[in-house]
Amino acid sequence: MQTANLLPLVLVLAVVAYGLAYMRSRAVAAPLGGIRNLKALPFYYATRAALWCAIPALLVLAAWAGFEGKVIQGIVIASLPQDVWPESPGEASLILSQISNVAAGKLNPDFVPDYIVGAASVLETMDNQSANFKAALVLLVAVSGAAFAWTRVAPHINARLNVETTLRRIFFVCAALAVLTTAGIVFSVILETIRFFGRVPISDFLFSTSWSPQTALRADQVGSEGAFGVIPLFTGTLLISAIALLVAVPVGLLSAIYLSEYASKRVRSTAKPVLEMLAGIPTVVYGFFAALTVAPFIRDLAEMVGLEASSQSALAAGLVMGIMIVPFVSSLSDDVINAVPQAMRDGSLALGATQSETMKKVIFPAALPGIIGGILLAASRAIGETMIVVMAAGLAANLTANPLESVTTVTVQIATLLVGDQEFDSAKTLSAFALGMLLFIVTLLLNVVALKIVRKYREQYD
Amino acid sequence: MTDQRSQAEIVRNSLKRRYRKERRFRLYGMLAIFIALASLAILFADIISKGHTGFVKTTITLDVTLDSETMYLDDPTDEDQLSMADFVAPIIAALQAHIPEADSAGEKRELGRLIGTYGASEIRDLLKDNPGLLNTTQTMEFLAHDRVSTYVKHADNPRYSVKLSDQQQRWVDQLQAKGVIDTGFNDVLFSRGDSREPANAGILGAIVGSLLTMLVTLAIAFPVGIAAAVYLEEFAPQNRITDFIEVNINNLAAVPSIIFGLLGLAVFIGLFGMPRSVPVVGGMVLALMTLPTIIISGRAAIKSVPPSIREAAEGVGASKMQVVLHHVIPLAMPGMLTGSIIGMAQALGETAPLLLIGMVAFIVDVPSGFLDSATVLPVQIYLWASSSEQGFIELASAGIMVLLTFMITMNALAIWLRKRLERRW
Numbered sequence: 001m002q003t004a005n006l007l008p009l010v011l012v013l014a015v016v017a018y019g020l021a022y023m024r025s026r027a028v029a030a031p032l033g034g035i036r037n038l039k040a041l042p043f044y045y046a047t048r049a050a051l052w053c054a055i056p057a058l059l060v061l062a063a064w065a066g067f068e069g070k071v072i073q074g075i076v077i078a079s080l081p082q083d084v085w086p087e088s089p090g091e092a093s094l095i096l097s098q099i100s101n102v103a104a105g106k107l108n109p110d111f112v113p114d115y116i117v118g119a120a121s122v123l124e125t126m127d128n129q130s131a132n133f134k135a136a137l138v139l140l141v142a143v144s145g146a147a148f149a150w151t152r153v154a155p156h157i158n159a160r161l162n163v164e165t166t167l168r169r170i171f172f173v174c175a176a177l178a179v180l181t182t183a184g185i186v187f188s189v190i191l192e193t194i195r196f197f198g199r200v201p202i203s204d205f206l207f208s209t210s211w212s213p214q215t216a217l218r219a220d221q222v223g224s225e226g227a228f229g230v231i232p233l234f235t236g237t238l239l240i241s242a243i244a245l246l247v248a249v250p251v252g253l254l255s256a257i258y259l260s261e262y263a264s265k266r267v268r269s270t271a272k273p274v275l276e277m278l279a280g281i282p283t284v285v286y287g288f289f290a291a292l293t294v295a296p297f298i299r300d301l302a303e304m305v306g307l308e309a310s311s312q313s314a315l316a317a318g319l320v321m322g323i324m325i326v327p328f329v330s331s332l333s334d335d336v337i338n339a340v341p342q343a344m345r346d347g348s349l350a351l352g353a354t355q356s357e358t359m360k361k362v363i364f365p366a367a368l369p370g371i372i373g374g375i376l377l378a379a380s381r382a383i384g385e386t387m388i389v390v391m392a393a394g395l396a397a398n399l400t401a402n403p404l405e406s407v408t409t410v411t412v413q414i415a416t417l418l419v420g421d422q423e424f425d426s427a428k429t430l431s432a433f434a435l436g437m438l439l440f441i442v443t444l445l446l447n448v449v450a451l452k453i454v455r456k457y458r459e460q461y462d
Numbered sequence: 463m464t465d466q467r468s469q470a471e472i473v474r475n476s477l478k479r480r481y482r483k484e485r486r487f488r489l490y491g492m493l494a495i496f497i498a499l500a501s502l503a504i505l506f507a508d509i510i511s512k513g514h515t516g517f518v519k520t521t522i523t524l525d526v527t528l529d530s531e532t533m534y535l536d537d538p539t540d541e542d543q544l545s546m547a548d549f550v551a552p553i554i555a556a557l558q559a560h561i562p563e564a565d566s567a568g569e570k571r572e573l574g575r576l577i578g579t580y581g582a583s584e585i586r587d588l589l590k591d592n593p594g595l596l597n598t599t600q601t602m603e604f605l606a607h608d609r610v611s612t613y614v615k616h617a618d619n620p621r622y623s624v625k626l627s628d629q630q631q632r633w634v635d636q637l638q639a640k641g642v643i644d645t646g647f648n649d650v651l652f653s654r655g656d657s658r659e660p661a662n663a664g665i666l667g668a669i670v671g672s673l674l675t676m677l678v679t680l681a682i683a684f685p686v687g688i689a690a691a692v693y694l695e696e697f698a699p700q701n702r703i704t705d706f707i708e709v710n711i712n713n714l715a716a717v718p719s720i721i722f723g724l725l726g727l728a729v730f731i732g733l734f735g736m737p738r739s740v741p742v743v744g745g746m747v748l749a750l751m752t753l754p755t756i757i758i759s760g761r762a763a764i765k766s767v768p769p770s771i772r773e774a775a776e777g778v779g780a781s782k783m784q785v786v787l788h789h790v791i792p793l794a795m796p797g798m799l800t801g802s803i804i805g806m807a808q809a810l811g812e813t814a815p816l817l818l819i820g821m822v823a824f825i826v827d828v829p830s831g832f833l834d835s836a837t838v839l840p841v842q843i844y845l846w847a848s849s850s851e852q853g854f855i856e857l858a859s860a861g862i863m864v865l866l867t868f869m870i871t872m873n874a875l876a877i878w879l880r881k882r883l884e885r886r887w
Contacts, residue, residue, distance in 0.1 A: 069736070167783060171697060174690040175693040178711040179707055188725050189728070191728070258491025259491075281811070283812075323505075380716060381716075384719070386720045440721050
């Protein structure tokens with residue numbers, strides 16, 4: 001039976017368990033003189049039965065479904081004749097896909113070697129057996145859980161406490177999922193990164209100035225080694241992010257100041273949501289705009305003044321990215337500007353300073369740490385942004401500071417290296433995980449520092 | 463005395479300069495707002511100007527004589543004959559009826575190229591389903607070839623290059639004058655999946671894919687996010703573990719989305735052997751990405767429930783869990799819903815992590831389940847935008863308009879919910 005069918009079945013069983021336990025608790029209570037003589041309301045006995053029925057069964061189901069594929073693959077590979085055992089993971093996945101295609105009837109068995117056909121029948125039996133065992137085990141666990149709960153419907157047992165403790169634990173697990181996610185991220189990038197550094201020395205990765213991950217198919221081709229120097233990617237990322245911040249910081253900051261200090265209530269209440277719309281637009285839309293409108297416009301403009309610009313210039317990607325993070329900068333600065341105590345504002349104005357002098361000489365210096373924190377957060381956004389640069393920046397890893405040239409970024413390389421079918425064991429694929437690790441560390445550091453600054457600043461005025 | 467007067471004078475003399483500075487500063491602020499709003503306006507105008515023609519299709523309506531001799535077909539139930547037959551001939555013959563001047567073999571071939579590549583298979587499918595129609599004359603509506611469509615829609619726009627020969631252009635003009643070539647609302651866009659041919663490509667597949675993915679995301683992120691928010695606000699003891707969880711959530715909220723794609727690729731696909739390009743995996747990755755948003759907004763909503771409610775419930779003997787389940791969660795629900803809708807809107811527009819887990823494949827069929835290969839709306843837009851054909855660029859802009867409509871609707875719903883249901887204490 002498929003997982004998709006088992007899931008609703010388990011839920012139905014849980015509902016049945018609920019109903020049975022409910023009736024059972026009333027039946028137990030009747031001779032004692034009504035439910036007031038139970039330690040808990042029938043609802044709690046019933047809920048406990050449903051939880052006992054569903055939770056262990058769902059855990060078993062999830063564990064089985066999670067590992068069944070890998071285990072079956074291992075068994076199928078092991079069933080192959082010894083002389084055709086795959087030597088690399090890449091070869092293994094190729095053979096496995098052939099086998100599963102034969103089993104699914106997508107591939108004519110006449111076109112493949114006999115051992116593949118044999119393995120396909122092994123795969124089919126294993127799949128069937130696994131599905132049957134899974135269904136049997138899950139149902140057994142569900143029914144025995146419910147049965148156990150049934151035996152525990154007794155007047156002296158306080159089911160409410162059981163239910164509340166269980167719920168509390170479930171809530172805790174949900175909160176801890178964030179930790180698990182972080183662990184998953186670290187785990188997934190670190191393992192592959194270590195494998196990558198087994199092939200490419202870490203010093204080459206960090207300090208070499210050339211990046212061309214295309215490893216050649218034949219060993220004698222030129223550049224067959226591939227070069228994995230991250231410096232051109234990093235300068236490209238920094239160039240685009242710097243352009244973005246050059247746009248976003250003044251525009252975002254000044255509009256936050258204007259909206260919080262000068263604008264009338266009406267202007268404020270319309271301009272602010274419209275500004276926030278900029279943050280809600282999907283990045284793919286910005287990418288489209290940058291690649292198809294801004295980039296050609298900049299190229300034409302540069303040609304008019306006699307400069308040469310690439311059709312995928314860093315400037316186009318940076319400008320559009322800047323527009324994207326304007327609302328980010330402005331809402332963060334708005335927060336910190338409003339956090340400056342009114343007394344400081346009043347004091348400055350009372351001394352005869354104009355509004356702009358108050359802003360520039362009193363409020364801005366007071367809010368500066370918070371604003372810097374906000375800018376750092378915006379920078380981490382810019383560095384991690386993917387779609388705009390994938391669509392509007394190039395793939396050529398040029399080491400340049402000229403915004404009219406095409407550069408590539410860390411995120412672009414991760415996306416291009418991992419899109420499409422690829423094996424997990426080539427240096428090219430692994431390098432994407434190393435880049436991911438680098439990106440994760442850099443953005444994490446920026447965030448931690450920024451959050452610390454912002455928090456410290458808030459405490460100062462609270 | 464003199465000193466004071468001179469100081470007052472200094473102030474008075476500098477006033478003009480200072481007021482000028484004040485005005486200039488104000489102007490800078492207005493300029494900044496103007497730049498931001500103008501960018502938004504330009505963005506929208508650009509997309510609408512590029513995309514509105516994506517909602518228009520160009521059709522060619524012809525009286526096609528399904529003559530068995532010209533098609534070399536006398537039994538439409540015979541598969542072998544169907545695969546050998548010439549279904550282009552009747553279309554060319556029907557076109558020639560309108561344009562008699564095209565009679566050389568080369569000109570006829572040029573004429574046939576006005577019809578989209580799927581015209582012939584439409585006739586085949588018609589005959590396969592209704593063999594009795596052989597040797598009758600049918601009025602059929604064909605989709606025009608992409609080049610014809612571009613010419614009809616954009617003949618006077620220098621941004622578009624017309625790829626028809628002068629002769630073909632003249633024919634198209636004639637056919638248009640006769641009403642054979644016509645334009646109408648592009649229902650194909652909303653009723654089909656992707657295609658190699660812009661005229662035949664639609665976003666239904668991507669919309670259904672997005673819907674399936676969002677359902678998975680919602681089913682995971684909403685309950686888990688709310689449970690986590692409740693735990694952190696109501697139950698968590700003040701200790702290191704709680705601090706650690708909070709730090710993790712705050713950091714996850716700022717992790718670049720593409721990193722979640724790496725997580726999905728390495729853990730869900732690599733470790734657990736789940737299939738690529740399916741809505742389940744996409745939905746799970748997006749759920750992990752959206753969780754911090756939902757948790758943070760959920761916590762804010764729970765915080766806004768006044769302590770007096772909790773105290774009152776506890777005062778009549780409710781347990782902590784009963785206080786939370788019976789009072790706090792129902793009262794915080796509008797705020798939680800608002801946060802979740804905004805988080806879902808973000809997830810709907812997300813592209814980068816889905817690229818890594820293989821949702822970029824070229825998929826023609828509309829997905830029918832959570833384990834079918836699928837693509838989503840933003841990825842479809844990305845795929846079309848990277849194409850060099852003008853027809854696809856047009857479709858990408860039209861797709862963006864559809865995506866933005868969805869997102870604006872969701873955000874409006876969130877705002878409405880907040881206004882409607884939020885209680886001020």
